[in-house]
Amino acid sequence: MEPAPPSSPATRPRNRRQLIIDAAGRVFNERGYHAASMEEIALEVGITAPALYRHFPNKYTLFAECATFMADGLVEALDELPPEATLDELFLAASRVTIAHRASGGVYRWEARYLNPDDRRVLRGKFGQVVDRVTDAVTAEEGDLDPALRAAAALGAIGSITMHRTRISAQRAEKLLVGAASRVVATERPRAVASASVEVPSPPVVRIRRAEILAAAIPLFERDGFANVSLGRIAEAVGLAPSAIYRHYPGKVDILAAACLQAAGLLSQSVEQALRGCADPHAAVAALAETYVAYSFEHRSLTSVAEAELVGLPAALQRPLVLAQRDHIALWEQQLRAAQPDLNARDARVLVHAGFGVVVEAGRRLRWQDSPDARRSVAALLLSALGWRD
Incomplete structure (x- = not known):
């Protein structure tokens, strides 16, 4: 019986760098920037820490790339669409990028405050490009609320999928998020909803x-x-x-x-x-x-x-x-x-989170x-995301 041929060495995946960014995004998303370690990220990828350092010299460099990754994907996806693309086409493209990187895409929202000032400006500029592209399309639509506000709110509805773990198919999530975003940009200036007189409890008076x-x-x-x-x-x-x-x-x-x-x-x-x-x-x-x-x-x-x-x-x-x-x-x-x-x-849960994303953005x-008009407008945008009708 002839001896078996020696096994070939493991082939390094061509997309190793992308696998690292996705894994690091998941770890940063779940643990926070400071609590996460390069060793933990390496384990998530299935490589050694020295192998990880060959791609990224330190944790900050990897973190900065994770924080800007979603913005880069959104800019690229929208740039591929023709200037005359409809809002639904823009929202669908944004939803597909966001859903595809759902587990790691939330890093930008809260952890990006740990970026240095220059990297933070770059990140803001990239998201600004996305909002501006959507704002241009919203401006062509009917509606008396500020187009930039409606655009940011609509993108907040889409981005909300990165902030929770509700199990839902990509196809169903796309439909819900695009629908919520479309309703948000169609929001009219509120009349009967969101009374400015709503009062919420205050923290205890500081006496001790x-x-x-x-x-x-x-x-x-x-x-x-x-x-x-x-x-x-x-x-x-x-x-x-x-x-x-x-x-x-x-x-x-x-x-x-x-x-x-x-x-x-x-x-x-x-x-x-x-x-x-x-x-x-x-x-x-x-x-x-x-x-x-x-x-x-x-x-x-x-x-x-x-x-x-x-x-x-x-x-x-x-x-x-x-x-x-x-x-x-x-x-x-x-x-x-x-x-x-x-x-x-599940649909209801996704829409509720979409409403929360609207409020944040x-x-x-x-x-x-803060003003009565601001509160009324944001509440109306939230209700639109939910599909609520006056």
Whole structure:
């Protein structure tokens, strides 16, 4: 019997660099930039750490490419379309890129604050190109809301698919996201929806040192990122010695946990207050939209920290917050399906997240400058994404 021929060496995939970017995006998305390691990313790809370093000299270089990858894909996909492409064609192209890289595409939304200023400007410029292309198409459509606001909101609906894990086929997701984006750009200036008088609960009045420390930490976490803020800086903001912080919080992560719990508590109170007295699901959906927008404007720093930094909490501290998030989504899903019985649970969940994506991107477009008109407009855009009709 002849000996078997020696096995051929493993062939290096031609798309190894792309595999690394996709894997790194997933890890950064799930763990956050600072918690992720090159060794963890290498393991996700199925290569050694030295092999990973042959492609990327350090974690930041890899992170910067991950953060801009989605923007590059969107710019390329829209550039391939002819100038006369319809909005639906633009939205379909954007949806396909976003869905294809769903597991890694969310890095740009929250983790991009860890980019250096030059890379951040480049990223903003690339997304600006995408928004401008869509804005040009929206301008040709009817509607009295600012075209750039409607374009940003529509792209927020599409981008929302990267921010949750609802299992859904790519084809179905495309249909839902393109439909939501199309409804968003058709939104008219609101009349009867989103009353500016909606009030949401406020954080406790700062009377004790523990609350003072939390109130000082939240804007620092929002501006610079949790990992970049030291206990010393928080202590300086409240006029304490760093060692004095430990009398109130065991560590910095406990301050972050307190911020996330406060955000969850205020949102829960807001929703409970909004639904009190709502007689039918149609009215309940409108009330939820009004309240969510009011909450987002009123507590922008707090919600930004809670959304962006949740992955930085230990599992034991994350769990109650994740459960609270699920309960919140489930409530929206329940009311939306009651108002639109043709929706199944997964479709409703995708649309709810699309509505949240609308609020994030529309709010950013408005620079979160709060006014009754801003709240009404963003609530109307959110309701359009859901398919709600006045």
